[in-house]
Amino acid sequence: xxxxxxxxxxxxxxxxxxxxxxxxxxxxxxxxxxxxxxxxxxxxxxxxxxxxxxxxxxxxxxxxxxxxxxxxxxxxxxxxxxxxxxxxxxxxxxxxxxxxxxxxxxxxxxxxxxxxxxxxxxxxxxxxxxxxxxxxxxxxxxxxxxxxxxxxxxxxxxxxxxxxxxxxxxxxxxxxxxxxxxxxxxxxxxxxxxxxxxxxxxxxxxxxxxxxxxxxxxxxxxxxxxxxxxxxxxxxxxxxxxxxxxxxxxxxxxxxxxxxxxxxxxxxxxxxxxxxxxxxxxxxxxxxxxxxxxxxxxxxxxxxxxxxxxxxxxxxxxxxxxxxxxxxxxxxxxxxxxxxxxxxxxxxxxxxxxxxxxxxxxxxxxxxxxxxxxxxxxxxxxxxxxxxxxxxxxxxxxxxxxxxxxx
Amino acid sequence: xxxxxxxxxxxxxxxxxxxxxxxxxxxxxxxxxxxxxxxxxxxxxxxxxxxxxxxxxxxxxxxxxxxxxxxxxxxxxxxxxxxxxx
Numbered sequence: 001x002x003x004x005x006x007x008x009x010x011x012x013x014x015x016x017x018x019x020x021x022x023x024x025x026x027x028x029x030x031x032x033x034x035x036x037x038x039x040x041x042x043x044x045x046x047x048x049x050x051x052x053x054x055x056x057x058x059x060x061x062x063x064x065x066x067x068x069x070x071x072x073x074x075x076x077x078x079x080x081x082x083x084x085x086x087x088x089x090x091x092x093x094x095x096x097x098x099x100x101x102x103x104x105x106x107x108x109x110x111x112x113x114x115x116x117x118x119x120x121x122x123x124x125x126x127x128x129x130x131x132x133x134x135x136x137x138x139x140x141x142x143x144x145x146x147x148x149x150x151x152x153x154x155x156x157x158x159x160x161x162x163x164x165x166x167x168x169x170x171x172x173x174x175x176x177x178x179x180x181x182x183x184x185x186x187x188x189x190x191x192x193x194x195x196x197x198x199x200x201x202x203x204x205x206x207x208x209x210x211x212x213x214x215x216x217x218x219x220x221x222x223x224x225x226x227x228x229x230x231x232x233x234x235x236x237x238x239x240x241x242x243x244x245x246x247x248x249x250x251x252x253x254x255x256x257x258x259x260x261x262x263x264x265x266x267x268x269x270x271x272x273x274x275x276x277x278x279x280x281x282x283x284x285x286x287x288x289x290x291x292x293x294x295x296x297x298x299x300x301x302x303x304x305x306x307x308x309x310x311x312x313x314x315x316x317x318x319x320x321x322x323x324x325x326x327x328x329x330x331x332x333x334x335x336x337x338x339x340x341x342x343x344x345x346x347x348x349x350x351x352x353x354x355x356x357x358x359x360x361x362x363x364x365x366x367x368x369x370x371x372x373x374x375x376x377x378x379x380x381x382x383x384x385x386x387x388x389x390x391x392x393x394x395x396x397x398x399x400x401x402x403x404x405x406x407x
Numbered sequence: 408x409x410x411x412x413x414x415x416x417x418x419x420x421x422x423x424x425x426x427x428x429x430x431x432x433x434x435x436x437x438x439x440x441x442x443x444x445x446x447x448x449x450x451x452x453x454x455x456x457x458x459x460x461x462x463x464x465x466x467x468x469x470x471x472x473x474x475x476x477x478x479x480x481x482x483x484x485x486x487x488x489x490x491x492x493x
Contacts, residue, residue: 067426070450071446131456131460131462132453132456132457134453135446135449135450135452135453136446136449136450139446
């Protein structure tokens with residue numbers, strides 16, 4: 001018996017380069033199909049790295065009315081669509097259960113918030129010399145806009161805020177939501193993250209960091225060249241396990257632990273010790289032993305350094321047990337959605353546990369001696385997952401690891 | 408720009424941004440009665456500034472807007488001031 005409140009995942013929603021809902025996305029993950037393609041939101045002649053994992057066939061006017069589109073940046077739109085799907089999946093109507101709504105948290109992460117809104121404002125003022133900014137620039141661009149809009153749309157009146165920690169943002173959001181429920185601070189939560197920063201300014205800035213692949217994203221593989229930028233959102237409904245059982249809800253899995261650390265090292269270079277400390281804490285808070293974990297949805301960005309460092313950290317934590325771990329990076333398929341990345345990966349991990357299928361590492365060419373774990377190359381594998389980690393090891397050394405457990 | 412053109416343009420902007428039936432607007436309509444939401448009001452001011460290429464002062468106490476006639480008169484003054492300084 002746990003000596004604390006246990007937390008269940010009862011609803012999931014997502015939109016990414018792999019599809020507009022979890023069904024489409026999971027079908028792609030299971031098939032090892034990548035969403036990486038030539039970019040459409042940026043003129044290709046103005047950029048060097050011409051690929052990305054964009055949300056495809058997306059027509060905002062079919063999803064929202066004119067008034068909504070005035071205040072919803074693309075990143076807020078993605079968050080709302082994922083939240084709507086997760087709510088419907090969980091089958092809770094918070095507007096009918098006002099008491100629960102008062103105790104439900106909304107924690108929605110983002111790396112940069114309404115980037116396209118900021119970009120447009122800068123362009124029109126700096127470049128076009130327009131005399132005034134659009135009056136809704138601030139409400140659209142603020143990084144907490146998605147958290148606000150979700151709480152407003154669904155009548156959720158508990159703690160609501162945004163967390164931002166670069167590529168770990170969504171794991172921090174999910175982890176904080178989990179911890180709030182675990183400690184009795186909130187009864188339920190909508191948590192996850194959203195990102196939509198693909199633009200000329202963003203793409204050129206990433207290019208300058210020299211961490212982007214020009215061909216595709218092939219994590220843990222020989223000849224990997226780097227990361228590929230993605231976009232999208234993932235939102236999970238979390239609630240007390242007891243509540244979920246009482247109402248007969250479908251339960252994907254439990255979030256059982258949460259580990260946090262900072263490298264205190266370099267603003268871009270990862271550190272195996274920081275990552276290892278976060279994983280150890282996830283074991284400790286979940287009460288799981290290394291041998292209990294069957295799958296790790298890795299941070300796995302596809303850069304030479306990240307993947308080798310992450311493997312080193314996993315080996316340090318798991319020892320002998322690392323040999324029987326399956327360690328894959330779904331970024332090979334949905335790209336690196338930055339502040340939303342770990343939310344997309346939490347959705348993938350919840351589905352993997354539910355379906356007993358490990359999504360593969362796609363685009364894998366050949367083994368790299370520095371990444372010699374079982375990376376499930378290219379083809380999904382049927383396997384019972386008793387417990388799983390989802391790792392996030394952000395730029396700036398901000399690490400967050402979630403432990404998921406089958407119920 | 409004639410007074411009528413200014414009035415028509417302003418009524419267009421208010422009807423669109425605040426989603427009010429254009430036919431119900433008169434010069435005597437009180438802004439308070441129209442129950443214009445805060446974000447709609449900033450959209451209206453933005454629309455007016457954009458349409459007439461003027462700056463609607465934020466802290467000018469003489470610029471009191473109670474009725475639509477006040478709005479039209481205010482914009483007329485701004486447009487006239489702009490033409491004078493041009």
